[in-house]
Amino acid sequence: MSIFNAKKPRVTAWAGCLICGAVLSLAFPRTNFWWLSWVSLCPLMILSFHPRLRTTLACGLAFGAGFFGCHLYWIAIFGKLPWLALTLFQSLYIVAWVLAVRYAGIRLGPWGRLLLLPSAWVCMEWLRSIGMLGFTWGDIGYSQHQLLPLIQIASLTGVWGVSFLIAAWNAMLANIATYWNTGRRSISYQVCAVLLLLSAVLVYGVAAMRSPMPTDRQVEAAAIQGNINTDTEHDLAYFERCHGTYWSLTRKAALAGATLIVWPETAEPGYPARDQFLEYSLSQLALETRSYILLGAHDEDQQGRYFNSGFLIAPGQGIVGRYSKVRLVPFGEYVPARRYLPFLSYYRVTSVDLTAGTDFNLLKAGRTKIGLAICFESIFPYICRTLTHSGAEILCIITNDAWFERTAAAEQHASKSVLRAIENGRYVVRAATTGVSCIIDPHGRILARKGIFEQGIVKAKIVPLRRKTLYTRMGDWFVFLCFGVTGGLTIWSLCKRMTN
The missing domain is CATH 3.60.110.10 (Carbon-nitrogen hydrolase)
Known part of the structure; x- marks a missing residue:
């Protein structure tokens, strides 16, 4: 399956993912075309379930190379080898995500994939941040730093909640492209669910920004x-x-x-x-x-x-x-x-x-x-x-x-x-x-x-200020919830595979 119409679909898929990755980098400073992050992941999510495993992995690597190669172009100040090495290293996380969602979601329906894809994406971003070589440059939640009503959700979930919203929207678009001809009613419900979630987040954000700030002890x-x-x-x-x-x-x-x-x-x-x-x-x-x-x-x-x-x-x-x-x-x-x-x-x-x-x-x-x-x-x-x-x-x-x-x-x-x-x-x-x-x-x-x-x-x-947010009190609880959802859906998919 490919969303690209060409005589050589595999080559076109790789090239398309490379371009989509490069386009995603434009959502961050200094260009700040934040809206690009809401569509750039969609082709990669579709191609994660390509019948050929090699094509899927190549698409993940191409997307990572396009994104990190452009987003981290400034590393070349220290030499081309460090830039290439860091780009490749960070791209491997995208490859790992593609491989994980492919095997976990191959037997899931549209609702399962709508939950799996963004949850696994949050898990991948969190894993990128830990360890001696941890690095958060490129987490998609940061692309929305100018959309203040939307990112107020970070006071509850951390930046990971913003990344989840973006990935969920892309997953919805991927499901529309994949399942529209066979399950329009289910997809329509998904669109309503995602729009309802975004509306709730925006209402919370507007209300939070209107709350009065203390003025004592200035x-x-x-x-x-x-x-x-x-x-x-x-x-x-x-x-x-x-x-x-x-x-x-x-x-x-x-x-x-x-x-x-x-x-x-x-x-x-x-x-x-x-x-x-x-x-x-x-x-x-x-x-x-x-x-x-x-x-x-x-x-x-x-x-x-x-x-x-x-x-x-x-x-x-x-x-x-x-x-x-x-x-x-x-x-x-x-x-x-x-x-x-x-x-x-x-x-x-x-x-x-x-x-x-x-x-x-x-x-x-x-x-x-x-x-x-x-x-x-x-x-x-x-x-x-x-x-x-x-x-x-x-x-x-x-x-x-x-x-x-x-x-x-x-x-x-x-x-x-x-x-x-x-x-x-x-x-x-x-x-x-x-x-x-x-x-x-x-x-x-x-x-x-x-x-x-x-x-x-x-x-x-x-x-x-002394009042603590939910994120300050609870830490990365949302990340661990995403790990639970990803693990649960993976087990469910494996059980279905064994039953069949």
């Missing part, structure tokens, strides 16, 4: 975007440029009323924890501006281990809180099995392995508890959820996206912060070295924003 927060390229020699001139820029912008933010000022990841080129004069200088800056300063810098312990850390500086007190990044970037901050991969020295990988922090501790600025995620950590829902569940009243994200250059990667990265805000019902203050810096409210509305390669300050009033 804090004037500012994120500093120095627009300094960190991929240069760290000489005396670099130190002077960093200090001159960030100290000047900090004073301007304080004059505008900010009492919590956030610098980006590694914005401070020195080592505040071991340099007493630097710590004293930062303490005096905080005292002068009457503000708490949260900044990113490297740290070194007595064993000579290096950490990527965030430090909270209190007025006149110096360092009152420290958080070391727990989830490091593979090949960017450490190289797994470095001794067995000598050829990586030809590519832009780190020459010094950083050490991961041990726990997701909170920082306390006066009475306000702050949860800090550093760069790569913000793409994983469980990290911000863990911080909020531990009592964080505000979420801060500091990142250095300068190495993305002028690609779409910085905007793709920033879009994930919108979902983190909604999932946990918290204000998010995001400070990026060269952009995108922004402040986001608990419903995903961007209150202030500074684009890439601009210098300046983003400032807004935020409120420390």
